[in-house]
Amino acid sequence: MSPEHPGLSRETLVVHGSSRSDQRTGALVPPLVLSATFAHGNEEQLAYSRDRSPTWELLETAVAQLEGAAGAVAFASGMAGIAAALDILPMRAEVVVAQDAYTGTRDLLSHLSSTGRLLARRVDVTAPAALEEIGDAAMVWLESMGNPLLSIPDLRAWAMAAHRQGAMLVVDNTLATPLLCRPLELGADLVAHSASKHLGGHSDLMLGVVAGRDPALVARLRQHRTRQGGCPGQLEAWLALRGMRTLAVRLSRQCQTAYFLARALTNTPRVREVHYPGLLTHPQHRLAEEQLEGGFGALLALELAVDAEAAERVCTSTRIWTNATSLGSVESLLERRGRWAGEEYLPEGLIRLSCGIENQEDLLEDLGRALAQVGAGPLA
Ligand SMILES: Cc1ncc(COP(=O)(O)O)c(C=O)c1O
Known part of the structure; x- marks a missing residue:
């Protein structure tokens, strides 16, 4: 069941959550809005497609509903979303990361460590002793299923341990998807996805989504996207919406x-x-x-x-x-x-x-x- 739609299971939500039939035409499939700019004074207050786009917003709403999040932000790729989530942290903040996290995430963290931007520490997140090793870290970065050995970290225990130490918990939920696992319900602060994988589901797009429980944190991610320009293509967002229905x-x-x-x-x-x-x-x-x-x-x-x-x-x-x-x-x-x-x-x-x-x-x-x-x- 989805908390936002009591009575509706997520299997139903994936089919209907992203579709809003057009009142005027009755079209069941959402329009692909390619416009880069919008005439001032429109009802939706849309201005420019690096800030907001109707196609992304449908996708963001659909992912937020499935994850039980306050909101979600779509990015040009899974890595663009991951980079934005890490960029929330202050200079030289420490990140505890799963030792078997996705290679791209580990590579980005090593790079950011080498430039002094962040400090990354890899731990075996399946070892109970690792829960005591958060120390002064500002963020813990886990995956709901490790890759490729499919390790499973105890997300509830990690959320409690992270919050006790004043750290934020981010979970990459790409492998499990919100149908199998909902990290926010288990205490995570942010959930990251490479929608290039299961959500899109057809090997035909690159896209990322980050969803969060705190609207202020979601707003910061959205601001990051507008500033840095890591926004997804409209066609990719539309394809992801279509893919998610199945x-x-x-x-x-x-x-x-x-x-x-x-x-x-x-x-x-x-x-x-x-x-x-x-x-x-x-x-x-x-x-x-x-x-x-x-x-x-x-x-x-x-x-x-x-x-x-x-x-x-x-x-x-x-x-x-x-x-x-x-x-x-x-x-x-x-x-x-x-x-x-x-x-x-x-x-x-x-x-x-x-x-x-x-x-x-x-x-x-x-x-x-x-x-x-x-x-x-x-x-x-
Ligand atoms: C678990 C996981 N997270 C993130 C990414 C990065 O996503 P993208 O390739 O869309 O940038 C990948 C890509 O393989 C992945 O497997």
Whole structure:
């Protein structure tokens, strides 16, 4: 249920929350407003498209409703939103960040640390002792699901610990989406999304959204966007709105497929470990059951007992799965994560799978054949 729309579930809200049928024409699909400027004196008090745009505002309202936020601000990409959220902090403020946070976030924080703008400290956010390590940090930066090992931090415990120390908690909710997890309800101050992933859902746009509980904080983010110009394109915002209408059905199927594959690949030759929060073997499975609703996500990671070259061979010999980065889209993607700078800490044979909406048996068969080439998986 959504607190703003009692009686309406989020599955219904994703379909109707962003659509406002046009009174004059009856059009069900919101218009794509491309105008960069607006005639003074209009009813909506729109002036210039770097400040406000009717298309972004529909998207922002839809995300805010789903996250239970006071408001949301759309940005040109997930990273633009993340950069804006970090820029709220004063000079040389300290940020505690999940050690397995998205590489782009870690890279930005390292850069900001190297210039003296901020000071970043990486911690294992699944270790209870880390809750005592916030110290004088001004912000804690977590992801509702770590990537690619799908670690699950205890968001409620982190929110309490952060607030006790006077720090703000920001949660990147890209992997879980507000359908599976709502960090603001668990105490977070801001939620960040790369809408280029699940919310858009079709690998055809770059967009970010940051939502918050405090209207003053949301206003600061909006002001940041106007000043710095990190605003999204109108078409991208419109595509994200369109994509979000099918989020519930896509995600539900993707979660089912991920669970099916995780179970089918467990205890098969040369598969050292399947990382998926839905499995009993996942270190935070219990917490995942409590904190996530309706599924354990669309991503899983396969740790193969093979070298980098063999793992790359698996990734390049599938028919349906595409060897590409990114996640959360309708088509299934896989890649060896160790290929990226910043991911060297991962086992060289670790492959991340982002499940799409194809037939799950087809996906298993395709993957099984690719794995069998290196003596791994259910067909080996
Ligand atoms: C968890 C997470 N957050 C943020 C981002 C950055 O988003 P974008 O690529 O839209 O800038 C990504 C991109 O992969 C991501 O996976």
